Amino acid sequence: MTPVPVRLLLCDDHAVVRAGLRALLSSADGIEVVGEAGSGEEALALAAQLRPDVVLMDLQLGDGIDGVKATRKLTARTPAPRVLVLTMFDTDADITRAVEAGATGYLLKAERPEELFAAIRDAATGRTALSAPVADRLLAHLRDPRPALSDREHEILQQLSRGLGNREIARALFISEATVKTHLQRIYGKLGVETRAGAVAVAKERRLLR
Structure with a gap:
């Protein structure tokens, strides 16, 4: 019996990036891209309509709400999709805000395709997926906890x-x-x-x- 593919919604404000991701993910077994959003607002609307299992979310989305706010709104829904952040930014502030907003995972765009595919499948099952540099920063933060900035x-x-x-x-x-x-x-x-x-x-x- 063929397993049901992970339904994935892409959210990135760059059309070229979305096209590249769609082309890349077309080669992945068990993953189906069901929609693309160019803004946080569009991601919220499409997620309500398409009911994806996972939303692959960029953090910087130009005008309108950013990826963190979109993630917070998505994960507050019932049922809620898993949100997997895919970004170039790995600052403590970005990582902390995304995790606190409810992101299941946090990947950097420098990841290899196989790592991205595995992270999407993990996210669909509720397992945390983190790029190695992100995991290192989170561990360092846990070892030296400081009050978080609002x-x-x-x-x-x-x-x-x-x-x-x-x-x-x-x-x-x-x-x-x-x-x-x-x-x-x-x-x-x-x-x-x-x-x-x-x-x-x-x-x-x-x-x-x-």
């Missing part, structure tokens, strides 16, 4: 790395300067620093910046 704190840290002052950050994020100062104090505490320069230096060292 999404807003990540946003402020990102603006900080661009050399923006409190007033400029407040304008960019549509919040008050007082709120920026409050978040900065929390960021300093979590990173174990006392200055803006120190926060940026530690963020770069730990690859918290996108």
Whole structure:
């Protein structure tokens, strides 16, 4: 009896990447690409319509919601598809946000085709699939746990790395300067620093910046 193939939905904002993935996956036994999405919003709509077993999700999706937010919305559904992240980004911030959003696995686009095929099949059964560098970073994080930064704190840290002052950050994020100062104090505490320069230096060292 022929096993039922894994129904897969691709989500990447680059049409060429989607075409390449579809062509690559056509050679994989037991995997059927049932649809393609070019944005997080389109992935949510198609997933509701096509009911895939696995969504292969990029993190950076241009305008609209990003891959992490799309993952969070997809995994909150009943029934929920498994979400397997496939991205070029391996920063602590991206990995942590994706896992916390409910991603079953996290792969880098440098993976060999056979590793991707195996990860998709594993994800369909609920097993975790991680690229070796991602697994190493997660283990390092577990050995040296630090309080996680919130999404807003990540946003402020990102603006900080661009050399923006409190007033400029407040304008960019549509919040008050007082709120920026409050978040900065929390960021300093979590990173174990006392200055803006120190926060940026530690963020770069730990690859918290996108």
